[in-house]
Amino acid sequence: MVSKVLSSSYIGIESYILEVEADIMAGLPSFNIVGLADVAISESKERVRAAVKNSGYEIPARRIVINLSPAGIRKEGASFDLSIAIGILASLGEVENKKLEKYIVLGELSLNGNIRKIDGAINSVICAKENGVSGIILPRENYLEASVIKGVEIIPVDNLVQVVEFLNDKIEIESPKVESRKEENDYLVDFKEVKGQVQAKRCIEIAAAGGHNFYMIGTPGAGKSMLAKRLPTILPIMNEDEIIESTKIYSSTGLLTKDMPIINRRPFRSPHHSSSMVSIVGGGRVPKAGEISLAHNGVLFLDEVTEFPRLVLETLRQPLEDKKVSITRAEYRVEMPADMVLIMASNPCPCGNLFENRCTCSPFQINRYQHKISGPLLDRIDLYLEIKKLSSSELSSYKEGESSIRIRGRVEKARKIQWKRFGNSKINGNMTPKEIKTHCKLDDRSKKVLIDSIDVFGLSGRSYDKVLKVGRTIADLEGSENIELSHIMEALSYRKK
Numbered sequence: 001m002v003s004k005v006l007s008s009s010y011i012g013i014e015s016y017i018l019e020v021e022a023d024i025m026a027g028l029p030s031f032n033i034v035g036l037a038d039v040a041i042s043e044s045k046e047r048v049r050a051a052v053k054n055s056g057y058e059i060p061a062r063r064i065v066i067n068l069s070p071a072g073i074r075k076e077g078a079s080f081d082l083s084i085a086i087g088i089l090a091s092l093g094e095v096e097n098k099k100l101e102k103y104i105v106l107g108e109l110s111l112n113g114n115i116r117k118i119d120g121a122i123n124s125v126i127c128a129k130e131n132g133v134s135g136i137i138l139p140r141e142n143y144l145e146a147s148v149i150k151g152v153e154i155i156p157v158d159n160l161v162q163v164v165e166f167l168n169d170k171i172e173i174e175s176p177k178v179e180s181r182k183e184e185n186d187y188l189v190d191f192k193e194v195k196g197q198v199q200a201k202r203c204i205e206i207a208a209a210g211g212h213n214f215y216m217i218g219t220p221g222a223g224k225s226m227l228a229k230r231l232p233t234i235l236p237i238m239n240e241d242e243i244i245e246s247t248k249i250y251s252s253t254g255l256l257t258k259d260m261p262i263i264n265r266r267p268f269r270s271p272h273h274s275s276s277m278v279s280i281v282g283g284g285r286v287p288k289a290g291e292i293s294l295a296h297n298g299v300l301f302l303d304e305v306t307e308f309p310r311l312v313l314e315t316l317r318q319p320l321e322d323k324k325v326s327i328t329r330a331e332y333r334v335e336m337p338a339d340m341v342l343i344m345a346s347n348p349c350p351c352g353n354l355f356e357n358r359c360t361c362s363p364f365q366i367n368r369y370q371h372k373i374s375g376p377l378l379d380r381i382d383l384y385l386e387i388k389k390l391s392s393s394e395l396s397s398y399k400e401g402e403s404s405i406r407i408r409g410r411v412e413k414a415r416k417i418q419w420k421r422f423g424n425s426k427i428n429g430n431m432t433p434k435e436i437k438t439h440c441k442l443d444d445r446s447k448k449v450l451i452d453s454i455d456v457f458g459l460s461g462r463s464y465d466k467v468l469k470v471g472r473t474i475a476d477l478e479g480s481e482n483i484e485l486s487h488i489m490e491a492l493s494y495r496k497k
Contacts, residue, residue, distance in 0.1 A: 003090035003097065006104045006133060007083040008124035009075050012287045012327070012334030013252045015120065015127035017104070019069040020080060022087030027063035033084070035068030038076040038286075047078075047109045048085045055113035055160040057094055064088065074331065076286050079118040082107030082137070085160060086167070099167045103155065104128050104136040113160040117141035119254040122247050125149040137163060144261035145251055147178045148244055187233045192403045194230065196394035197223050203383045203494060205407055208234045209414040210473030211429030212466075213320060213342040213380065215305075215373075215496075218387030220352040224345035228301045231343060232266040233404035235298070236412045239425070242297045245337060249289050249296060267298030267340075273307035281315045283327045287334045292319050295340040305344040306372040313377055316342070320380045323430065339430070346373075348386070355388045382429065382466045384496040414476040428473045433465065440468040446485045450492070457495045467491045 005020040031045040045066075052059055066084055068075055083105040089095045106124055107115040121142035126149055128136045135153030138146060143156040155173050157163050165171045194201065200216065204227055207214040216224045238246070246263035250256050256263075271280060271291045282290030292300060302308060319325050323339040348354035349361045349369050361369070378384070418427045421439060431439065442450065450467065453459065459467065470491040471483045480487070 001091050001093075003087050003095075003100070005083045005087045005090065005100055007080055007106060008104050008127050008136075009073075009077075009079075010120050010123045010127075010252055011073070011332055012282075012336050013123060013249055013289060013293075014334070015123040016073075017127060017131050017133070018075070018080075019067075020083040020087045020105075021067040021069060022084065022091045023065045023067075024060070024088065024091045025063050025065070029061040029063065031064045031066075033066045033068070035066075035071040036074045037068055038074065040078050041068070041075060041080055044078060044081045044084060044109075047081055047111060048088065050111040051081070051109040051113040051160055052085055052088065054111060055164075057089060057092075057164075059088060060092075074286075077119065078108040078116075079106045079120070081109035082115060082160070082163065085109060086163060089164060095164055095167050096169075099169075102134045103167075104133055105163070106136065106138045107157070107163075108139070109160065115139045115157055115159055115163075120252045121146050122148060122244070122251045125152050125154065126244075126248065128152050137166070141258070143176065144178060145247060145256055147175075148240075148247060148262055187230075187404065189230050190233060190404045191230050191407055192400040194223060194226055194401055195397060196390045197227065197387065200224075200227050200385055200387055201401070201407075203385050204228075204231055205234065205411060206470060206473055206477065206494075207231065207341055207343070207383055208407075209411045209428075209477055210382075210418070210469065211339075211341055211427040212382035212470060212473065213344075213429075214383040214385070215344045215346075215378070215381045216385055216387055217346050217348050218385075219355050219389040220347055222387045222389045224387060225301075225303055228270075228299070228303070228343045228345060229268065230404060231299050231301075231341065232268045234408040234411050235266045235341075236408070236415050238264055238266060238297060241425075246297050249293050249336070253289050253294070255294070267295050268301065269295040269299070270301040270303060273302075273304050275308075275312070277309070277312045277315060280312055281319075281327070282325055282336055283329065287327060287329075287332055289336050290325070292316070292325055292338040292340070293336040296337045298340055299343060300340045301343045301345070303345050304347075306346045306369060310372065310374070314374065317377055317380060341429075342381075344373075344381070355386065378496060379460055379463050381496075382470050383494040385494060410477060413479075414473065417476045417479075428469050428476070431465075431469055431472075436465055436468055440472050440483060442468075442483055442488065443485070446483065446488045449485060450488055453492050457492065457497055459495070463495065467495065470494065 002023045007018045125146045129152045137155045140156035269291045280291045319338040325336045325338045349366045353359045471487040474487040475483045
């Protein structure tokens, strides 16, 4: 008898419904899995055999064929173990079929029949909701992650016997109560710890308020990394949609842990400059999210950006504009979100002391070092600032600066103005040309200054729009309905000449 069990898989971060078909027939004893399964799935037959036997059931010495449909899509991972086992037991008459069409079944089996955590659980719950499947059976360790999605019955299970008895209506499994998780404000770092660097703090605040990309170039030890690591502390608290989006990305890449079952705090990703292009952008034989997508709804910090391979940096150009990553290979095409604030930091020259009048580099070395960042990439940066080291009086001062909570208050106020303006969660950094024309109107004086600056700063059409976007954010921070001359002047001060 052929049995069917609903399951789910994903490509990139997008899930799809998968049918596990099981057939037990007469013939020489064998166990075959078809449907473009990878090694982990092919090896599941040994785990399934042992788990079924150690759970008190018997698999007869017959020919067993498992088909994973649709068969034309490559599948990977051990999350189909449970659905394969249930399919076999349903073919043997150990499991009734009436409930099977109502639930997606997912889980990795241990040899004793216990069910282990899987990747991409929240993706499958979303898939169940979108396809009208009433519920999903998954490992108990994935319950907190899955419970973020409402409107789907989630059945957390511990072992194979429990699943069989639930499907046969012998037991009821209650879902544990979960307290709603909100982002906490108790970060380990705070802006009040940053000494001096008033202008850099101002840039960070503007970047947070409007979602603008920021490039800091300055002396080693001036506080570039310190500033970047504190940016998440002044970003608004994540809303429910952002929590689901980020948790979905982290779940599909297997980065959720017992201590971090959902992502309810703004991500901060800081990859090393030796990272490969695939690890930054995403992709691979089996498509996975890269650092760009892992930073979605948060911050991507590239420290010592001039040490990154140029090819890796150039791949940032499209995501910075489109707020998503499109990856096309011979076997697949996936899109993953990448709406983050990019912070880049570097030294001004190989020795790092160009701004301190004790540089030992030749003009050729300085020029070659600074030109490691291409013009098209710099054109996509909204804010550019040169930072010098602190003075002796600033270093020895014990006076605390402005706290992150206070700065966050101004950022949230500016963001609310933007959300009201656009009627959704869009912010100034993501404005389209049409929206710029509507919401970034200038008076005659401001317009003349901006036009005169085109040749001085070598503004392209894109960088011209970025000045207007930054000016709009500065006006929002001040609660000004119109963009004034002072706002345009400040925005121009953050452009690289």
